[in-house]
Amino acid sequence: MAIDTLPKTTGTGRGRPKQPPLRAARKAGGRLWLRLAVALLLVIEVYPLIWMFLTSLKSNGDYLDNSTWSLPTTWEWGNYTEAWTTGNIGLYVKNSLLAVVPALALILLLGTAAGFALQIMVWKGRGLTLLVFLAGMMIPPQMILLPLFTLYFQTGLSGTLWPLILTYTGTGLPLTVFMMATYYRTVPRELLEAATVAGAGILRAFWTISLPVVRNALLTVGLVQFFFIWNDLLIALTFTNSQDLRTIQVGLLNFTGDFGATQYGPLFAAICINVFGTLLIYLFLNQKVMKGLTSGAVKG
């Protein structure tokens, strides 16, 4: 114990003449370097976001003529309304929500039920079925884009948001099924058997007994999937064939071409809306995400 506390107290080591002064100085120097490294790290992580926010409040002239480090000379909050309405960001956010919310609900409902069936229920072939779902995590989405494009085209679904909802659900299922099956491992079968002995059907037990038990897991998986779908570009780019259907990511990507090429303020405002909107959702649920990640759901 004494040995362990020795290096830690060097910072306040005045009362410890046994410590060689040179080593103490070097140690403190090392601490200082580490501290500087942490400060630099935080600048690298956070400054780009601050810079982006400040630039989103500059007028075009301000942006072009003054140093990139400077604060806005006038604070142009109008850039945000410009991006939201003229730049159509409002429409894109609405489209994203209309695609993401139903897909997320489907993923969680179907994925949890399947995870339950694969982990709690007892039947032949469940190991193999889980493996089939797992295979879906290895396959790059490029492998399914073209046939799906044909399928949606022939069934007349192109031109709606359905291709996005269906594709997000299909691609989100493997990870969800796998994670939920893993979580259900911690739910004792006896709990459910006892409920069914008391007269409830197994389906009822799934809904009323098992769901509350895996509530936290559901939230974690839901968040992970939300960020995957919300941030998706590939699928949205493939299946949105008109401007009216663009999601926020596709809309933002095309923003430079459509409108923002010379409208720097609104362009930065559009990026800010996307970034800080996502950040707010994250901060709101931060504690739960961290808890979920560190509790071993993702670890091998």
Add this chain to the structure above:
Amino acid sequence: MHRVLGDRRAILILLGPALLVYTLIMLVPMVWSLGYSFTKGNSIEGFTGSGLDNFTRLLDDPAVHEALWFTLKYAVIVTAGQVVAGYLLALLYVFFLKKASALVRTLVFFPVILPTVAVGLLFQKLFQVAPQPGPVNSLLNAIGLESIDFFGNAGSAFWVLIIMDIWRSMGFYAVLLFAGLMDIPDEVLESARLDGASGPRLIRHIVLPLSLPVLLSSLIFSVNGTLKVFDSVVALTNGGPGTGTTPLTLYMFQSSFTYSEYGYGSTIALLLTVVCLLVSLAVYRVSRRDNTES
């Protein structure tokens, strides 16, 4: 004993919908895509059989070679960068910041959840040279260096892409590896310290071997993601200048949707799938061998 848990009707109701959607959206298209590889045409003009033409073309296409080389180079560098940076951060959290690491952890985690498209556009502006030098070039100017046109040639554009993707994802690997480090029992570290190991030696001989399993799962996770890189490239450089930063995924997308060559696009997608499977398998085998040795 498990009569209620073996109820076939209940299993069908629970598993059926997920299996149906998964089969229709993932499994059937996968096989279908395989079939496309032997055809020419697209869904609007119709398809005609073309035998092995797409495969011979794939072997001879210099654009494919270039894209494959770019994909592998990118995957190796970014995977190494992500995992090493993440591990250094995790060590920093555990051994230096200790209890105070929560705030730093959260801040470094921020970029992980940000939309890649937004980050790509942001980095375009951070590294831009015209119409107004961005912060990076302003910094270069401030210390007396010339501005660099980062997106003017493939070499420097590649490095901006690498920097961006490590910036974006190291917080994720840091948290993942942090969780792994937290699992190392305190007694082990304590007794190693009593034996005189400290600082780098403690990390080299005690911490590193013990965190090998979680390092390897991070590696598999990372390489699987980096081989499929798409969003970052599209948002930052759109494959340019020329085709200098075009990975397989983007080349597949362009062949399919810009040139409407579904057959050839499917063949490139198949190549990508094979590459992903081979690399995962290789990393997995190496990790198995290492585990049994140690």
